[in-house]
Amino acid sequence: MKMRRTGFTLIELLVVIAIIALLMAILMPALSRAKETAKRVVCSNQLKQVGVAIQAYAADYENSLPYYGDEMHPYALYRSEPEWLDAASKPIAMKVACLYEAGCVADPKVFYCPSNILSLYRFESYNDPKPWGTLPQRYNNEDGQGHNQWVRMGYTYFPTDPKSPMDSSIQAPEHPAKRIDRLDPHIPFMTDTIRRREHISHKRRKTDAVNALFSDGHVVLCNNDYVFKHEVWDQYEYGMIHFKTFYYTVFKLIEP
Numbered sequence: 001m002k003m004r005r006t007g008f009t010l011i012e013l014l015v016v017i018a019i020i021a022l023l024m025a026i027l028m029p030a031l032s033r034a035k036e037t038a039k040r041v042v043c044s045n046q047l048k049q050v051g052v053a054i055q056a057y058a059a060d061y062e063n064s065l066p067y068y069g070d071e072m073h074p075y076a077l078y079r080s081e082p083e084w085l086d087a088a089s090k091p092i093a094m095k096v097a098c099l100y101e102a103g104c105v106a107d108p109k110v111f112y113c114p115s116n117i118l119s120l121y122r123f124e125s126y127n128d129p130k131p132w133g134t135l136p137q138r139y140n141n142e143d144g145q146g147h148n149q150w151v152r153m154g155y156t157y158f159p160t161d162p163k164s165p166m167d168s169s170i171q172a173p174e175h176p177a178k179r180i181d182r183l184d185p186h187i188p189f190m191t192d193t194i195r196r197r198e199h200i201s202h203k204r205r206k207t208d209a210v211n212a213l214f215s216d217g218h219v220v221l222c223n224n225d226y227v228f229k230h231e232v233w234d235q236y237e238y239g240m241i242h243f244k245t246f247y248y249t250v251f252k253l254i255e256p
Contacts, residue, residue: 069094
């Protein structure tokens with residue numbers, strides 16, 4: 001009586017493994033792209049939420065934009081140095097943190113793109129200990145010295161006022177816009193973090209991309225290769241130009 005074979009031969013097993021490996025190689029890039037697309041959509045929706053919140057805030061505060069504060073760091077929301085504390089020694093809310101404290105934004109996680117690469121711009125870094133917005137934060141104390149006790153956001157907020165005097169030494173406006181009706185409609189006032197080219201949050205068709213929020217509330221995805229290959233990025237990285245020149249130049253390049 002002939003014995004019936006009950007297992008796989010080595011060759012059959014290797015063929016199955018090869019097929020699985022091939023399928024994984026085909027599917028993984030597609031799944032990765034789908035995941036990034038989903039994050040990009042979440043990021044866009046978050047910026048739209050901020051745009052709505054800005055409108056609500058301005059309506060309650062006589063067209064005023066949130067207090068800008070620290071002009072050197074367009075991502076800084078709270079700082080622990082004495083000049084950034086109020087009379088009760090509480091950190092003063094700056095930029096979009098004002099929306100949170102005014103109740104226009106309920107969840108501060110909205111201020112962080114889910115695709116952010118660096119811990120420096122992630123929500124989790126500034127929610128330990130809770131609640132968000134408190135100082136000191138454990139993330140800022142990794143060196144054990146308590147240096148740089150700030151709360152940063154995961155976007156860049158740089159509201160341009162076209163009527164602001166230009167600083168001829170840096171070819172950029174002297175001060176940010178303080179009123180919503182003074183925002184430049186042709187230049188975004190908030191984008192994904194753009195401090196370093198290698199830390200750009202998004203990719204689209206193998207090109208760097210950022211979501212950008214304009215004064216009328218609409219969000220544009222910019223993946224214009226010219227924007228991210230402009231010489232201003234290298235000049236900023238090596239300290240050859242002022243930070244305002246960098247942000248103003250990049251923001252102007254993003255088309256509405």
